Amino acid sequence: MTYTPVHANPLAGNPLETRGDVEKALLDLFNPLLPAFSEGGARVSLSATAAHFDQAAADLEGFARPLWGLPxxxxxxxxxxxxxLYAKGLANGTDPEHPEYWGKVTDRDQRMVELAALGFALRLIPQHLWDPLDERARRNVATYLLEARPHQFADNNWKFFRVMIDLGLERIGIDFDRTLTEQYLQELEAFYLEDGWYRDGNVPRVDHYIPFAMHFYGLIYAALAATDEGRKHRFREWARLFAPNIRHWFADDGxxxxxxxxxxxxxxxxxxxxALAFADEEALPWGEVKGYYLRHLRWWAQYPxxxxxxxxxxxxxxxxxxxxENYNSAGSPYWAFKAFLPLALPPTHPFWTAEEAPAPVISETSSQPQPxxxxxxxxxxxIALSSGQENLQMRFGSEKYAKFVYSSRYAFSVESDERNFEGAALDGMLAFSEDGRHFRVRETNEEARIAGTVLYARWRPWSDVEVETWLLPANPWHVRVHRIRTPRPLSTAEGGFAIPRADAYRKLERIEERNGAALVVGAGDFSGIADLGSSIERRGVALKAPPNTNLLHPKTFVPQLRGEIPSGETVLMTAAVALTDRFDAAAIWKDIPPAPAIDELDALMSRDSRRVGAIAWRMAP
Structure with a gap:
């Protein structure tokens, strides 16, 4: 007999093929929240875990975030x-004399995030949230929203929150200072790069906030704003440019x-x-849009x-x-309800009537200079080879933005102990240690360039240690070249992809560790890393990563190469691969790509490269 732990996932068993299936998913995910609503309806408290903001804001988050899907x-x-219940909660949460009052809004306040959902809801369904309120409650709601508007919003996608609030105020007939809205819309447009890409504020950060925030709100504005035709046209045009690029961020399994x-x-x-569906913007054929949408929802049904x-x-x-993140309260995950925006469309809309297109077979490599x-x-x-981004303010910012490679199937890992060099996961990273205990990895880039499908970055783990890194696709492998200049000897470790480790008392993986290579063949995947002729010898290690470090799999193996570099210049050349068991691991392991010539890489960057868009805006030409 085999023991299988039971996990609750309201999406499990839902085929997620039709509009009715998506409606059921929304309600099945919302209904477990009902017991957590407070007596006055304004607070939804889900656990004792804390975010950096106060509990009232956290409870507002639990109340408001489902409103991206319910309206x-x-x-x-x-x-x-x-x-x-929601109308009562809205009235009580905005009433300063009620014990469930959400509290006054201040600069860069978490409440601003949630008020965007309230503004959107008031714009879409005032008959359910505004019309039932008495005059006093209406005054309180309007005053709460109006008093939030002049405060300083964070200098990133948050600027759209004022815009969302204003859509609601306009719908319920409340006057406001439109110059504030225009100011933020201009600043949001200034974040635009090219090819449909924005940056998320004045930082080298181009991530999922571009599709599920910048474009999401921009398309809502394009669909619902009463005027401003020129800007609405630009938001739509940028979304049309973006769709062929962002589709490469989705695997064929969703x-x-x-x-x-x-x-x-x-x-x-x-x-x-x-949001494309909501705005009636056919950036790709509706069957393709529907396919990307539904496959992604179905992908989530398999996880606890x-x-x-x-x-x-x-x-x-x-x-x-x-x-x-420090800003994740227990209600934070319900931003996921943004996915339910197409339920506003009638069943006759072509998004719903189109036949879902199958996942395309994409064999070409996609070069994306902006991210x-x-x-x-x-x-x-x-798989994404990546250079040019950073997030120095974020916890685990290096792991979330500065690895060499990211994946949909193998996710990425965060480190659980920065004082355990020998046990660090380091998937997709190169680490250095002076003492064998503490370690440093890439955090930011002094320079980042792209030439065709080759990426280059120059970075420093210490001020006196310079690393130049080239990343090259060799599908299904990828190649990394590092040229290191250091005034002192250092220990190094470089990791491949993290793959699931069986949670069993019997050893189920096949492991190969030798000089210059490490391979792990698991129950459903294999992952390998190989040295391509570095100027030092490195030993292969199949590391059992600390538990709960990988975002997708709680237990993983990470193949690594570890060695010692002397003072002076060292060149490391590495190839890494991870694939499902649909492939012949033995055959692929024998077909390791050749090492590139570093002088040719130098010449390519000098001749044909451009700066990565994520950092080019802040650097002199």
Whole structure:
């Protein structure tokens, strides 16, 4: 007999093929929240875990975030019986004399994030949230929204929150200062790069916030704003440019590239496809848009993403506070309800009537100069070689933005102990240690360039240690070249992809460790890393990574190469691969790509490269 743990996931068993299936998913995910609503309806408190902001804001988050999905459902004709609870909660939460008052909004306040959902809901379904209120409650709601507007919003996608608030105020007939809205819209447009890409504020950060925030809100604005035709046209045009690029972030099985912050928002990654439908913007044929959308929802049905009561947990593939952000409260994951935006459309809309197109077979490599990525597809996976991004403010910012490679199937790992060099996961990273205990990895780049499908970066783990890194696709492999200049000897470790490790008392993996290579063949995947002729010898290690470090798999193996470099100049050349068991691991392991010539890489960058868009805007030409 085999013991299988039971996991609750309201999406499990739902075929997620039709509009009715998506409606059922929305309600099945929302209903477990009902017992957590406070008596006055304004607070939804889900656990004792804390974010950096106060509990009132966290409870507002639990209240408001489902409103990205419930109002579209109602606008599309869906019967939601709990609008009286929401109307009561809205009245009480904005009443300074009520014990469930949400508190005053200040600069860069988490409440601003949630008020965007309230503004959107008031714009879409005022008959359920505004019309039932008495005059005093209406004054309180209007005053709360109006008093929030002049405060300083964070200098990134948050600027759209004022825009969303204003859509609601306009719909319920409340006057406001439109110059504030215009100011933020201009600043949001200034974040635009090219080819449909924005940056998320004045930082080298181009992540999932571009599709599920910048484009998401821009398309809502394009669909709902009463005027401003020129800007609405630009938002639509940029979304049309973006769609052929962002499709490369989705694997053929529906998984999205695991990269960057806020991955606990999970199927919010379907938000871009959802917003295209909502705005009636056929950036790709409707059958293709529908395919990307539904495959992504179905992908999530296989993972234990809720607790036993059906409440979404903080985490990604499973409950995991280690990978969370400081701003993740227990209600944070419900930004995932952005995926339900198409429920506002009637069943007759071509998004719903189109036949879902199958996943395309993409054999070509996609060069993406704005995020600084080169995308490769293999069955059940999409891989991104990455250079040019950073997030120095974010917890685990190096792991979330500065690895050499990211994947939809193998996700990425965060480190659980920065004082354990020998046990560090280091998947997709090169680490250096002076003392064998502490270690440093790439955090930021002094320079990042792209030439065709080759990426280059110059970075420093210490101020006196310079590393130049080239990344080259060789599908299904990828190649890394590092030229290191250091005034002192250092220990190094370089990791391949993390693959699931069997949770069993019997050894189920086949492991190969030798000088210059390490290979792990697991139950469903294999991962290998090989030295291509570095100027030092490195030993192969199949590391059992610390538990709960990988975002998707709680236990993993990471093949690594470890060695010692002397003072002076050292060149490391590495190839890494990970594939499903649909491939012949032995044959692929014998077909390791050749080492490139470093002088040819130098010449390529001098002759044909351009700066990565994520950092080019802040650097002199």
């Amino acid at each position: 579209p459902y109602a606008a599309g004709g869906g019967d939601f019986p709990h609008w009286p 998984g999205a590239l695991v990269f960057g912050r806020s991955m606990t928002y999970r199927f919010a990654c379907a938000g871009f496809w959802a 993403i809720t607790d036993r009561s059906g409440v979404l947990t903080v985490g990604f593939g499973y409950a995991n506070l280690l990978m969370s 600084g990525m080169v995308m490769m597809h293999t069955p059940g996976n999409v």
